[in-house]
Each structure stands twice: as structure tokens, then as C-alpha cells.
Amino acid sequence: MTENQRLKIILEKLNFKTQKEFAESLNIQQGSLSDILRERIGISTAIKDRLFLKFNVNISWLEDGAGEPFLKKGPVVSEAKEGVPYFNISLADEDVFALEEEQAEYFVNYKPFNDCTAYLPVYGDSMYPKYASGEIIAVREVTNHDVLQWGEAYVIMTDEKSNNMRSIKMIYEHADKSKLTLRSSNPNFKGDTIIDKKSITSLYIIKGKITRNLI
Incomplete structure (x- = not known):
């Protein structure tokens, strides 16, 4: 079948x-x-x-055909604007990344991530195995770029000075306090990327993920 x-x-x-x-x-x-x-x-x-x-x-x-057709529990989509908006956006394909309610495909009410800004799908394998293509991540906006969690994964947007980057990367401290070190979790994607903090236009920490067959 x-x-x-x-x-x-x-x-x-x-x-x-x-x-x-x-x-x-x-x-x-x-x-x-x-x-x-x-x-x-x-x-x-x-x-x-x-x-x-x-x-x-x-x-x-x-x-x-593995398991049962339906999962026993999981996120609930709200017809009203309750919960966290889900955006079916590929970072690589979007010229503009704006998390606005009217662009949301629907809203997901799932208590562990209800303090987040949005849900986004993961495309590509640069962050595998931490985040695999096809998984759905919950992200929360970070406005203070001087208070970051080293080694954690973020959705990063930059201006033209840093090549208009739109990517998921782990962030590490750089010797120069005005810069950040970005790194993939996939060992096949070798080499770090260095950016200026001032080039960041939007930053979202990844709080967790929903693997479709996780729950």
C-alpha cells in the first residue's frame, strides 16, 4: 500500500x-x-x-505503514488565534522573513512551547542530527543580542554586510565581543562563519522541536 x-x-x-x-x-x-x-x-x-x-x-x-494511523496526543490547531502561529516558510526561499499574524497558516496550542514566537519547518540537513529536515521547530525571538546561550541553536537573519543570511546555526562566543561564531551541527558542513552582531536583523532561539512521530 x-x-x-x-x-x-x-x-x-x-x-x-x-x-x-x-x-x-x-x-x-x-x-x-x-x-x-x-x-x-x-x-x-x-x-x-x-x-x-x-x-x-x-x-x-x-x-x-508503521504504527497506528493517528497519534494519541499532540499539538492542537486552533481555528481562533490561540496559541503559537505556524509559518510554512523555507528560510532559503524567502526574501523577507516577517512573523506577522496574517501570514500564519494556523495556530498551534501546545503548552510546552506556548511561550514561543512561532513554529517553522526545517529544510535541509546542515543541522542534522540536532534538527532534521521535516521536523518542526518552536522559536522565540531574542532582542538582546548581548545575552546569548553559547552552543544553542538559533534562527539567524542578517543584513547585506553578512550576505543577507537566513539560516539555522549554533552560536558560540568569539574572541572579539562584537562578533559571533556560527556553526552547523552536521559534521559534513565544516568550517565556522563569523558575523558582526550589528549585522543581525532578527534572531530566534530554538526552544524545541516537534518530530511528527515523536508524540
């Missing part, structure tokens, strides 16, 4: 009256859902995120 065929089972178990209602709940066109169910196209990572966050679908079961 393929993951597309397993999605049909999810549709049946969620008791949606029509495919149109299910498509609307996933924020996709009915035609796109039809193409997925007919196995003309695959299920995107964004759709899997929505299935996990909105309906507690066990993505391991969806992809490989």
Missing part, C-alpha cells in the same frame, strides 16, 4: 462528508487532492505537516 492509498484511509477515518471539505481543511485545491488520491502526484511535506498538526496523523504510518 502506498502513502497515497493510506491517505484515503485517513480521509475515511476523519469522517469528512466530501473530498472538497477535506481539501479545504488542508488548504489545497480539490483537484490537487484528487490527483493525490489517484496517485498522479505525491503528498508534499507541507500537506504532511498539516495532517500532523491539524489531525494528529502519524506520518510514519502514512509513509511506511
Whole structure:
């Protein structure tokens, strides 16, 4: 059985009256859902995120048939603006990174991370195994760049003087107090990046992650 065929089972178990209602709940066109169910196209990572966050679908079961179709507990998506906003944003693809409520795809009410600024998906493997592609991270904005936790992972945005960086990196102290040392956790990404603190436009500490099949 393929993951597309397993999605049909999810549709049946969620008791949606029509495919149109299910498509609307996933924020996709009915035609796109039809193409997925007919196995003309695959299920995107964004759709899997929505299935996990909105309906507690066990993505391991969806992809490989492992475990049960639904997880027993986990984050709850709020129709009202309650909880922390989730943004389906790839840092590498965005010219502008602004965490504004009207851009949020939905809100996630999950007590361990309700003091955070946003949820973001992880793309790429520069931070593997600390944060793997496909995981969802909870981040909190840091406004005082002189009080940082060395060795912790941050989402970092810089100006043109530091090549307009938008990345996830671990931060370490530099001998020059006006600079920071950035490092990947993946040993295949060797070499440090040095930036000026003044070049930082936005900084978010990663407070934790939601692995789709963690809970």
C-alpha cells in the first residue's frame, strides 16, 4: 500500500462528508487532492505537516505503514488565534522573513512551547542530527543580542554586510565581543562563519522541536 492509498484511509477515518471539505481543511485545491488520491502526484511535506498538526496523523504510518494511523496526543490547531502561529516558510526561499499574524497558516496550542514566537519547518540537513529536515521547530525571538546561550541553536537573519543570511546555526562566543561564531551541527558542513552582531536583523532561539512521530 502506498502513502497515497493510506491517505484515503485517513480521509475515511476523519469522517469528512466530501473530498472538497477535506481539501479545504488542508488548504489545497480539490483537484490537487484528487490527483493525490489517484496517485498522479505525491503528498508534499507541507500537506504532511498539516495532517500532523491539524489531525494528529502519524506520518510514519502514512509513509511506511508503521504504527497506528493517528497519534494519541499532540499539538492542537486552533481555528481562533490561540496559541503559537505556524509559518510554512523555507528560510532559503524567502526574501523577507516577517512573523506577522496574517501570514500564519494556523495556530498551534501546545503548552510546552506556548511561550514561543512561532513554529517553522526545517529544510535541509546542515543541522542534522540536532534538527532534521521535516521536523518542526518552536522559536522565540531574542532582542538582546548581548545575552546569548553559547552552543544553542538559533534562527539567524542578517543584513547585506553578512550576505543577507537566513539560516539555522549554533552560536558560540568569539574572541572579539562584537562578533559571533556560527556553526552547523552536521559534521559534513565544516568550517565556522563569523558575523558582526550589528549585522543581525532578527534572531530566534530554538526552544524545541516537534518530530511528527515523536508524540
